[in-house]
Amino acid sequence: MGDDVYVVGHKSPDTDTVVSAIVYAKIKGYTPVTQGAINEETAFVLDKFGVPVPGDLGGAEGKKLVLVDHNEASQAPDNIDKAEVVEIIDHHKMNFNYPDPIAIHVEPVGSTATILAKLYKDEVAKDKAMAGLLLGALLSDTVIFKSPTTTEEDKVVAAELAKIAGIDDIETFGIDVKKAKANISDKPIKDVVLADFKDFDFAGNKVGIGQTEVVDINDVYNRASEVMDFLNDLKGKEGYEMLIFVATDIIKEGSELYYAGDKAKMEKAFNTTIGDKSVWIDGLMSRKKQVVPVIDKTF
Amino acid sequence: MGDDVYVVGHKSPDTDTVVSAIVYAKIKGYTPVTQGAINEETAFVLDKFGVPVPGDLGGAEGKKLVLVDHNEASQAPDNIDKAEVVEIIDHHKMNFNYPDPIAIHVEPVGSTATILAKLYKDEVAKDKAMAGLLLGALLSDTVIFKSPTTTEEDKVVAAELAKIAGIDDIETFGIDVKKAKANISDKPIKDVVLADFKDFDFAGNKVGIGQTEVVDINDVYNRASEVMDFLNDLKGKEGYEMLIFVATDIIKEGSELYYAGDKAKMEKAFNTTIGDKSVWIDGLMSRKKQVVPVIDKTF
Numbered sequence: 152m153g154d155d156v157y158v159v160g161h162k163s164p165d166t167d168t169v170v171s172a173i174v175y176a177k178i179k180g181y182t183p184v185t186q187g188a189i190n191e192e193t194a195f196v197l198d199k200f201g202v203p204v205p206g207d208l209g210g211a212e213g214k215k216l217v218l219v220d221h222n223e224a225s226q227a228p229d230n231i232d233k234a235e236v237v238e239i240i241d242h243h244k245m246n247f248n249y250p251d252p253i254a255i256h257v258e259p260v261g262s263t264a265t266i267l268a269k270l271y272k273d274e275v276a277k278d279k280a281m282a283g284l285l286l287g288a289l290l291s292d293t294v295i296f297k298s299p300t301t302t303e304e305d306k307v308v309a310a311e312l313a314k315i316a317g318i319d320d321i322e323t324f325g326i327d328v329k330k331a332k333a334n335i336s337d338k339p340i341k342d343v344v345l346a347d348f349k350d351f352d353f354a355g356n357k358v359g360i361g362q363t364e365v366v367d368i369n370d371v372y373n374r375a376s377e378v379m380d381f382l383n384d385l386k387g388k389e390g391y392e393m394l395i396f397v398a399t400d401i402i403k404e405g406s407e408l409y410y411a412g413d414k415a416k417m418e419k420a421f422n423t424t425i426g427d428k429s430v431w432i433d434g435l436m437s438r439k440k441q442v443v444p445v446i447d448k449t450f
Numbered sequence: 451m452g453d454d455v456y457v458v459g460h461k462s463p464d465t466d467t468v469v470s471a472i473v474y475a476k477i478k479g480y481t482p483v484t485q486g487a488i489n490e491e492t493a494f495v496l497d498k499f500g501v502p503v504p505g506d507l508g509g510a511e512g513k514k515l516v517l518v519d520h521n522e523a524s525q526a527p528d529n530i531d532k533a534e535v536v537e538i539i540d541h542h543k544m545n546f547n548y549p550d551p552i553a554i555h556v557e558p559v560g561s562t563a564t565i566l567a568k569l570y571k572d573e574v575a576k577d578k579a580m581a582g583l584l585l586g587a588l589l590s591d592t593v594i595f596k597s598p599t600t601t602e603e604d605k606v607v608a609a610e611l612a613k614i615a616g617i618d619d620i621e622t623f624g625i626d627v628k629k630a631k632a633n634i635s636d637k638p639i640k641d642v643v644l645a646d647f648k649d650f651d652f653a654g655n656k657v658g659i660g661q662t663e664v665v666d667i668n669d670v671y672n673r674a675s676e677v678m679d680f681l682n683d684l685k686g687k688e689g690y691e692m693l694i695f696v697a698t699d700i701i702k703e704g705s706e707l708y709y710a711g712d713k714a715k716m717e718k719a720f721n722t723t724i725g726d727k728s729v730w731i732d733g734l735m736s737r738k739k740q741v742v743p744v745i746d747k748t749f
Binding site for chain 1: 541542543544545546547548549550551552553554555556557558
């Protein structure tokens with residue numbers, strides 16, 4: 152018994168989803184799986200505690216599944232309706248419909264790791280690697296307690312996990328984790344700028360805005376000329392009126408703005424003076440709330 | 451704080467839904483409410499442990515609600531979309547969609563009372579009335595452990611609750627609870643026969659089949675002539691080819707069948723001989739599975 156139940160997280164797996172699958176599967180004697188390849192941050196956390204990467208679920212058809220860190224069909228495995236869902240553990244909003252009663256545990260905390268650490272306190276206390284994985288997942292999902300989804304419980308749980316895992320400095324460990332994901336030095340600049348990129352129409356003008364999150368803005372400064380070349384090239388090729396690249400430092404809590412387009416418009420939008428090709432704006436973290444509205448207003 | 455949160459069960463409240471609202475509200479310092487009037491069974495249980503009947507929710511608009519013993523919108527208060535749902539505790543299948551993450555606890559056990567008794571073991575251990583209410587609700591929802599939804603956990607929890615509540619004989623208490631609901635002696639016979647009544651079309655013949663559940667079939671035997679008069683009267687007035695009233699004894703696990711129509715058809719359908727006006731069929735519990743198919747076949 153047991154090994155025929157698969158614990159699976161959401162599509163585009165992040166550290167909380169992968170770690171939750173690994174930890175819950177270990178506690179229950181189930182099999183942890185992912186939907187697709189894990190990212191660099193998750194690889195860093197698993198490697199640090201010597202835990203192997205779970206296999207891929209493959210097809211969901213006919214399998215018994217525990218869904219962790221998600222519940223909505225859009226994030227669940229394809230053909231989830233041909234699988235048997237036996238349980239859900241999650242911290243997201245609920246959008247779930249299933250014909251039989253099953254065990255469901257949802258708490259509005261910062262990570263699914265937080266919930267597992269609370270529910271299986273005794274098991275986690277005995278397992279240093281498990282505590283380390285959960286701490287990494289918790290710090291990842293709460294952006295080292297900076298995400299507005301963070302609760303007091305997350306901080307309390309993190310302190311307990313750090314003690315078990317033998318991690319003295321939670322902040323430093325969190326930065327190491329985020330750094331692993333945000334490491335842009337090995338990536339083509341195209342992938343860095345376009346990884347999270349959106350097109351907008353401001354009064355008939357085509358404007359593109361990309362964003363990346365890093366833990367050390369110097370990683371971006373070192374590639375500033377590459378960024379500028381890419382933006383100028385793309386502007387000409389694709390007919391953009393303006394292109395902006397928002398490089399956010401999650402530790403310093405601000406962003407360096409790179410752009411291709413009208414300098415006066417940028418200066419007006421952000422009420423600043425742009426000396427060279429880019430400008431640092433302290434406290435700017437959100438494209439949606441702090442970039443799009445002011446650029447829209449300027450056009 | 452606290453008292454501005456309302457704990458509410460489903461529409462057409464039963465004992466598990468009302469007791470769950472009362473118990474969870476007491477534990478959390480919230481206000482228990484119902485959707486509509488409670489039934490006789492629930493009144494019996496509350497009265498036995500000296501607990502007052504909760505007030506009615508009234509409108510849901512603008513209120514903070516904890517939903518117990520249900521989650522689907524069809525069973526929730528009207529205008530639930532204009533309320534704030536803060537938590538769900540339930541043992542039913544899930545069909546829920548909400549824009550924010552909230553606390554949700556669902557377990558596939560026999561009653562919501564079982565879940566509350568497990569989650570708040572310490573609080574319940576100190577409160578005799580609370581344990582008694584929960585036991586009544588658990589026995590009601592599991593039909594004294596006879597419902598196929600019953601789990602081993604329900605039985606274990608019931609034994610613990612009985613000890614706290616000072617109830618020596620769980621079975622007898624369960625029968626007292628079911629008896630309170632199934633008490634038909636005060637009701638007009640029309641209400642007894644038609645409370646759960648369905649029309650069928652068998653090969654062009656209009657057939658009506660009603661069912662009631664009692665814990666002592668003598669309550670029905672005592673009113674047999676009333677039942678027969680009502681069936682014969684209704685048959686003539688409404689043009690039924692046949693009328694059947696299934697009086698199920700949940701303790702003896704069988705049913706007395708009363709009918710108005712062709713005796714030969716009834717005898718053939720149930721492969722029996724009907725001496726007088728009615729007949730006892732051992733093991734017959736389900737109209738859907740044990741009456742409708744055989745009558746359909748006969749026509």
